[in-house]
Amino acid sequence: MKKILGLVAFMTIATTAFTYAQSKTDVALNQVLTAYYDVKNALAADKKDVAIEKAKVLSAKVNAVNHKDLPAEQHKIFMEQAAVIKSKSAQLAGSNDIKTQRKAFEGISYAMIKTLKSLKFNSQTVYVQHCPMAKASWLNEKENIENPYYGSMMFDCGDVSETIKSK
Template identity: 30%
Template sequence: MKKLVIIAFICLSSLAQAQLTSKQEVAAELVEKREAQKKEITNNYLALKSNFITSDSLAVAKNALALQQSLKNFRFKKLNLEQMNEGTKKRKELIELAAEISATKNINKQRKIFESLSVKFWDLAPKFKAENTKLYLQVCPMTSAKWLSDSKEIKNPYYPKNMLTCGEVKASL
Protein backbone atom coordinates (compact mmCIF):
# COMPACT_ATOMS: atom_id res chain seq x y z
CA MET A 1 0.00 0.00 0.00
CA LYS A 2 2.85 2.42 0.86
CA LYS A 3 4.48 1.73 -2.51
CA LEU A 4 1.21 2.53 -4.28
CA VAL A 5 0.87 5.84 -2.39
CA ILE A 6 4.47 6.77 -3.17
CA ILE A 7 4.04 5.94 -6.87
CA ALA A 8 0.79 7.94 -6.97
CA PHE A 9 2.53 10.89 -5.27
CA ILE A 10 5.42 10.78 -7.76
CA CYS A 11 3.00 10.67 -10.70
CA LEU A 12 0.97 13.57 -9.34
CA SER A 13 4.12 15.61 -8.68
CA SER A 14 5.30 15.02 -12.25
CA LEU A 15 1.89 15.97 -13.62
CA ALA A 16 1.78 19.14 -11.51
CA GLN A 17 5.28 20.11 -12.70
CA ALA A 18 4.28 19.48 -16.34
CA GLN A 19 1.18 21.67 -15.91
CA LEU A 20 3.23 24.47 -14.29
CA THR A 21 5.74 24.37 -17.15
CA SER A 22 2.91 24.39 -19.67
CA LYS A 23 1.28 27.41 -18.00
CA GLN A 24 4.60 29.26 -18.01
CA GLU A 25 5.07 28.55 -21.73
CA VAL A 26 1.52 29.70 -22.49
CA ALA A 27 2.00 32.86 -20.42
CA ALA A 28 5.23 33.67 -22.27
CA GLU A 29 3.48 33.15 -25.63
CA LEU A 30 0.62 35.45 -24.57
CA VAL A 31 3.03 38.15 -23.43
CA GLU A 32 4.88 37.89 -26.74
CA LYS A 33 1.61 38.05 -28.72
CA ARG A 34 0.46 41.07 -26.71
CA GLU A 35 3.75 42.90 -27.32
CA ALA A 36 3.37 42.18 -31.05
CA GLN A 37 -0.15 43.67 -30.96
CA LYS A 38 1.10 46.79 -29.17
CA LYS A 39 3.93 47.18 -31.67
CA GLU A 40 1.48 46.79 -34.56
CA ILE A 41 -0.84 49.49 -33.17
CA THR A 42 2.05 51.90 -32.58
CA ASN A 43 3.58 51.19 -36.01
CA ASN A 44 0.22 51.70 -37.74
CA TYR A 45 -0.22 55.07 -36.00
CA LEU A 46 3.34 56.13 -36.92
CA ALA A 47 2.85 55.02 -40.55
CA LEU A 48 -0.33 57.08 -40.66
CA LYS A 49 1.54 60.11 -39.36
CA SER A 50 4.28 59.58 -41.98
CA ASN A 51 1.65 59.46 -44.74
CA PHE A 52 0.46 62.91 -43.63
CA ILE A 53 4.03 64.21 -43.88
CA THR A 54 4.13 63.07 -47.53
CA SER A 55 0.51 64.24 -48.07
CA ASP A 56 -0.45 60.83 -49.51
CA SER A 57 -4.21 60.65 -48.90
CA LEU A 58 -4.55 57.13 -50.37
CA ALA A 59 -1.83 55.75 -48.09
CA VAL A 60 -3.45 57.63 -45.19
CA ALA A 61 -6.74 55.85 -45.88
CA LYS A 62 -4.98 52.48 -46.16
CA ASN A 63 -3.03 52.91 -42.91
CA ALA A 64 -6.11 54.23 -41.11
CA LEU A 65 -7.79 50.91 -41.97
CA ALA A 66 -4.76 49.01 -40.66
CA LEU A 67 -4.84 51.03 -37.43
CA GLN A 68 -8.57 50.42 -37.11
CA GLN A 69 -8.08 46.65 -37.46
CA SER A 70 -5.16 46.45 -35.04
CA LEU A 71 -7.17 48.41 -32.44
CA LYS A 72 -10.12 46.05 -32.87
CA ASN A 73 -7.86 43.07 -32.11
CA PHE A 74 -6.47 44.61 -28.90
CA ARG A 75 -7.88 43.77 -25.46
CA PHE A 76 -6.94 45.55 -22.26
CA LYS A 77 -5.41 43.55 -19.40
CA LYS A 78 -4.75 44.16 -15.71
CA LEU A 79 -7.35 46.91 -15.29
CA ASN A 80 -10.15 47.23 -12.79
CA LEU A 81 -13.72 47.36 -14.14
CA GLU A 82 -13.86 51.16 -14.26
CA GLN A 83 -10.51 51.42 -16.06
CA MET A 84 -11.55 48.62 -18.43
CA ASN A 85 -14.78 50.42 -19.35
CA GLU A 86 -12.95 53.73 -19.86
CA GLY A 87 -10.22 52.11 -21.95
CA THR A 88 -12.73 50.22 -24.07
CA LYS A 89 -14.73 53.41 -24.66
CA LYS A 90 -11.60 55.33 -25.75
CA ARG A 91 -10.44 52.44 -27.95
CA LYS A 92 -13.86 52.47 -29.66
CA GLU A 93 -13.52 56.24 -30.27
CA LEU A 94 -10.10 55.67 -31.86
CA ILE A 95 -11.54 52.94 -34.09
CA GLU A 96 -14.33 55.30 -35.19
CA LEU A 97 -11.87 58.12 -35.92
CA ALA A 98 -9.64 55.78 -37.93
CA ALA A 99 -12.75 54.68 -39.88
CA GLU A 100 -13.61 58.34 -40.59
CA ILE A 101 -10.07 58.97 -41.87
CA SER A 102 -10.24 55.95 -44.17
CA ALA A 103 -13.68 56.97 -45.48
CA THR A 104 -12.44 60.20 -47.09
CA LYS A 105 -9.70 60.87 -49.61
CA ASN A 106 -9.56 64.61 -48.83
CA ILE A 107 -6.19 65.12 -47.11
CA ASN A 108 -7.36 68.25 -45.24
CA LYS A 109 -10.38 66.42 -43.78
CA GLN A 110 -8.13 63.49 -42.92
CA ARG A 111 -5.72 65.81 -41.10
CA LYS A 112 -8.54 67.40 -39.09
CA ILE A 113 -9.72 63.97 -37.92
CA PHE A 114 -6.09 62.94 -37.24
CA GLU A 115 -5.84 65.84 -34.77
CA SER A 116 -8.60 64.30 -32.64
CA LEU A 117 -7.24 60.81 -33.11
CA SER A 118 -3.77 61.88 -31.95
CA VAL A 119 -5.06 63.47 -28.72
CA LYS A 120 -7.08 60.35 -27.88
CA PHE A 121 -4.22 58.05 -28.91
CA TRP A 122 -1.86 59.82 -26.50
CA ASP A 123 -4.31 59.12 -23.65
CA LEU A 124 -4.04 55.38 -24.33
CA ALA A 125 -0.42 55.32 -25.51
CA PRO A 126 0.84 53.90 -22.19
CA LYS A 127 -1.40 50.85 -22.80
CA PHE A 128 -0.57 50.53 -26.53
CA LYS A 129 3.13 51.30 -26.50
CA ALA A 130 5.41 48.27 -26.97
CA GLU A 131 8.02 47.80 -24.24
CA ASN A 132 11.09 48.99 -26.12
CA THR A 133 9.41 51.91 -27.87
CA LYS A 134 9.78 55.55 -26.92
CA LEU A 135 7.03 57.95 -27.95
CA TYR A 136 7.07 61.73 -27.95
CA LEU A 137 4.06 64.03 -27.83
CA GLN A 138 4.76 66.87 -30.23
CA VAL A 139 2.81 70.10 -30.71
CA CYS A 140 2.63 72.71 -33.43
CA PRO A 141 2.87 76.03 -31.52
CA MET A 142 1.00 77.90 -34.27
CA THR A 143 -2.15 75.74 -34.10
CA SER A 144 -1.74 73.64 -30.90
CA ALA A 145 -2.25 70.53 -33.06
CA LYS A 146 -0.66 67.45 -31.47
CA TRP A 147 0.83 64.23 -32.82
CA LEU A 148 3.02 61.38 -31.60
CA SER A 149 6.42 60.47 -32.91
CA ASP A 150 9.07 57.85 -32.17
CA SER A 151 11.76 60.50 -32.70
CA LYS A 152 12.50 63.86 -31.06
CA GLU A 153 13.00 65.29 -34.55
CA ILE A 154 10.01 67.43 -35.55
CA LYS A 155 8.20 66.56 -38.76
CA ASN A 156 4.86 68.34 -38.66
CA PRO A 157 2.16 66.16 -40.30
CA TYR A 158 -0.33 69.03 -40.46
CA TYR A 159 1.76 71.52 -42.43
CA PRO A 160 4.54 69.54 -44.14
CA LYS A 161 5.01 71.95 -47.03
CA ASN A 162 5.16 75.23 -45.11
CA MET A 163 6.12 74.28 -41.55
CA LEU A 164 7.66 70.80 -41.65
CA THR A 165 10.03 71.45 -38.75
CA CYS A 166 7.65 73.68 -36.78
CA GLY A 167 6.80 72.15 -33.43
CA GLU A 168 8.19 71.07 -30.12
CA VAL A 169 8.31 68.02 -27.89
CA LYS A 170 5.87 68.41 -24.98
CA ALA A 171 6.13 64.99 -23.28
CA SER A 172 7.50 61.49 -23.70
CA LEU A 173 6.71 57.92 -22.74
Protein backbone atom coordinates in the same frame (compact mmCIF):
# COMPACT_ATOMS: atom_id res chain seq x y z
CA MET B 1 7.31 20.78 2.12
CA LYS B 2 5.42 19.30 -0.83
CA LYS B 3 2.65 21.88 -0.34
CA ILE B 4 5.19 24.71 -0.44
CA LEU B 5 6.82 23.36 -3.60
CA GLY B 6 3.41 22.89 -5.17
CA LEU B 7 2.45 26.45 -4.29
CA VAL B 8 5.71 27.80 -5.70
CA ALA B 9 5.20 25.81 -8.91
CA PHE B 10 1.63 27.08 -9.24
CA MET B 11 2.69 30.71 -8.71
CA THR B 12 5.49 30.35 -11.27
CA ILE B 13 3.14 28.93 -13.88
CA ALA B 14 0.47 31.56 -13.21
CA THR B 15 3.00 34.39 -13.41
CA THR B 16 4.52 33.01 -16.60
CA ALA B 17 1.10 32.61 -18.22
CA PHE B 18 0.13 36.21 -17.33
CA THR B 19 3.48 37.57 -18.56
CA TYR B 20 3.13 35.62 -21.83
CA ALA B 21 -0.42 36.88 -22.36
CA GLN B 22 0.66 40.43 -21.53
CA SER B 23 3.63 40.22 -23.90
CA LYS B 24 1.37 39.00 -26.75
CA THR B 25 -0.91 41.96 -26.08
CA ASP B 26 2.08 44.32 -25.99
CA VAL B 27 3.23 43.00 -29.37
CA ALA B 28 -0.22 43.67 -30.84
CA LEU B 29 -0.33 47.14 -29.27
CA ASN B 30 3.09 47.93 -30.74
CA GLN B 31 1.71 46.91 -34.14
CA VAL B 32 -1.09 49.44 -33.57
CA LEU B 33 1.56 52.05 -32.76
CA THR B 34 3.47 51.24 -35.96
CA ALA B 35 0.26 51.52 -38.00
CA TYR B 36 -0.42 54.88 -36.31
CA TYR B 37 3.07 56.08 -37.33
CA ASP B 38 2.28 55.08 -40.92
CA VAL B 39 -0.80 57.33 -40.91
CA LYS B 40 1.20 60.15 -39.30
CA ASN B 41 3.98 59.81 -41.86
CA ALA B 42 1.52 59.85 -44.78
CA LEU B 43 -0.10 63.05 -43.52
CA ALA B 44 3.27 64.67 -42.81
CA ALA B 45 4.23 63.90 -46.43
CA ASP B 46 0.89 65.30 -47.74
CA LYS B 47 -0.06 61.85 -49.12
CA LYS B 48 -3.81 61.79 -48.55
CA ASP B 49 -4.38 58.60 -50.59
CA VAL B 50 -1.73 56.72 -48.59
CA ALA B 51 -3.27 58.09 -45.36
CA ILE B 52 -6.61 56.55 -46.35
CA GLU B 53 -5.08 53.09 -46.80
CA LYS B 54 -2.96 53.36 -43.66
CA ALA B 55 -6.00 54.43 -41.58
CA LYS B 56 -7.77 51.24 -42.68
CA VAL B 57 -4.74 49.20 -41.57
CA LEU B 58 -4.69 51.06 -38.24
CA SER B 59 -8.32 50.17 -37.59
CA ALA B 60 -7.65 46.50 -38.44
CA LYS B 61 -4.65 46.44 -36.07
CA VAL B 62 -6.80 47.86 -33.26
CA ASN B 63 -9.38 45.12 -33.91
CA ALA B 64 -6.63 42.47 -33.73
CA VAL B 65 -5.54 43.35 -30.16
CA ASN B 66 -6.42 40.59 -27.68
CA HIS B 67 -7.64 43.07 -25.09
CA LYS B 68 -9.31 40.46 -22.87
CA ASP B 69 -5.98 39.72 -21.19
CA LEU B 70 -5.60 43.30 -19.96
CA PRO B 71 -6.21 44.10 -16.28
CA ALA B 72 -9.68 45.60 -15.69
CA GLU B 73 -8.72 49.29 -15.59
CA GLN B 74 -6.43 49.02 -18.62
CA HIS B 75 -9.12 47.05 -20.46
CA LYS B 76 -11.64 49.82 -19.83
CA ILE B 77 -9.23 52.50 -21.11
CA PHE B 78 -8.30 50.42 -24.15
CA MET B 79 -11.94 49.81 -25.09
CA GLU B 80 -12.82 53.51 -24.79
CA GLN B 81 -9.81 54.70 -26.77
CA ALA B 82 -10.05 51.89 -29.35
CA ALA B 83 -13.58 53.07 -30.16
CA VAL B 84 -12.28 56.61 -30.73
CA ILE B 85 -9.36 55.40 -32.86
CA LYS B 86 -11.62 53.24 -35.04
CA SER B 87 -14.24 55.98 -35.42
CA LYS B 88 -11.70 58.66 -36.33
CA SER B 89 -9.84 56.23 -38.63
CA ALA B 90 -13.11 55.64 -40.49
CA GLN B 91 -13.61 59.41 -40.79
CA LEU B 92 -10.09 59.83 -42.10
CA ALA B 93 -10.43 56.94 -44.56
CA GLY B 94 -13.77 58.29 -45.76
CA SER B 95 -12.42 61.67 -46.85
CA ASN B 96 -10.30 62.82 -49.78
CA ASP B 97 -9.82 66.24 -48.18
CA ILE B 98 -6.48 66.36 -46.36
CA LYS B 99 -7.73 69.04 -43.91
CA THR B 100 -10.57 66.73 -42.88
CA GLN B 101 -8.13 63.83 -42.62
CA ARG B 102 -5.83 65.87 -40.40
CA LYS B 103 -8.71 66.86 -38.13
CA ALA B 104 -9.67 63.18 -37.77
CA PHE B 105 -6.01 62.34 -37.09
CA GLU B 106 -6.06 64.77 -34.17
CA GLY B 107 -8.70 62.59 -32.47
CA ILE B 108 -6.70 59.45 -33.26
CA SER B 109 -3.60 61.05 -31.77
CA TYR B 110 -5.20 62.00 -28.48
CA ALA B 111 -6.64 58.50 -28.12
CA MET B 112 -3.26 56.94 -28.91
CA ILE B 113 -1.47 59.22 -26.44
CA LYS B 114 -3.92 58.28 -23.68
CA THR B 115 -3.66 54.58 -24.52
CA LEU B 116 0.14 54.61 -24.56
CA LYS B 117 0.43 56.52 -21.28
CA SER B 118 -2.13 54.28 -19.56
CA LEU B 119 -0.99 50.88 -20.84
CA LYS B 120 2.77 51.55 -21.15
CA PHE B 121 3.37 49.01 -23.91
CA ASN B 122 5.92 50.74 -26.15
CA SER B 123 8.97 48.67 -27.02
CA GLN B 124 10.87 51.76 -28.23
CA THR B 125 11.10 55.37 -27.10
CA VAL B 126 8.13 57.46 -28.24
CA TYR B 127 8.09 61.24 -28.55
CA VAL B 128 4.94 63.23 -27.84
CA GLN B 129 5.17 66.25 -30.10
CA HIS B 130 3.04 69.38 -30.19
CA CYS B 131 2.28 71.96 -32.87
CA PRO B 132 1.33 75.35 -31.38
CA MET B 133 -0.20 76.46 -34.69
CA ALA B 134 -2.56 73.46 -34.86
CA LYS B 135 -2.91 73.38 -31.06
CA ALA B 136 -2.59 69.62 -31.35
CA SER B 137 -0.19 66.84 -30.36
CA TRP B 138 0.88 63.55 -31.92
CA LEU B 139 3.23 60.62 -31.33
CA ASN B 140 6.45 60.20 -33.27
CA GLU B 141 8.96 57.38 -33.46
CA LYS B 142 11.71 59.96 -34.10
CA GLU B 143 12.76 62.97 -32.05
CA ASN B 144 12.84 65.14 -35.19
CA ILE B 145 9.57 66.95 -35.77
CA GLU B 146 7.46 65.69 -38.69
CA ASN B 147 4.25 67.69 -38.47
CA PRO B 148 1.21 65.73 -39.71
CA TYR B 149 -1.13 68.71 -39.24
CA TYR B 150 0.56 70.99 -41.77
CA GLY B 151 2.76 68.63 -43.79
CA SER B 152 5.11 70.35 -46.22
CA MET B 153 3.75 73.80 -45.33
CA MET B 154 5.34 73.58 -41.87
CA PHE B 155 7.00 70.17 -41.75
CA ASP B 156 9.23 70.90 -38.76
CA CYS B 157 6.83 73.13 -36.81
CA GLY B 158 6.45 71.97 -33.24
CA ASP B 159 8.43 70.64 -30.34
CA VAL B 160 8.87 67.53 -28.25
CA SER B 161 6.62 67.97 -25.24
CA GLU B 162 7.33 64.59 -23.66
CA THR B 163 9.57 61.57 -24.11
CA ILE B 164 8.12 58.17 -23.18
CA LYS B 165 10.93 55.69 -22.66
CA SER B 166 10.52 52.11 -23.82
CA LYS B 167 9.00 49.65 -21.41
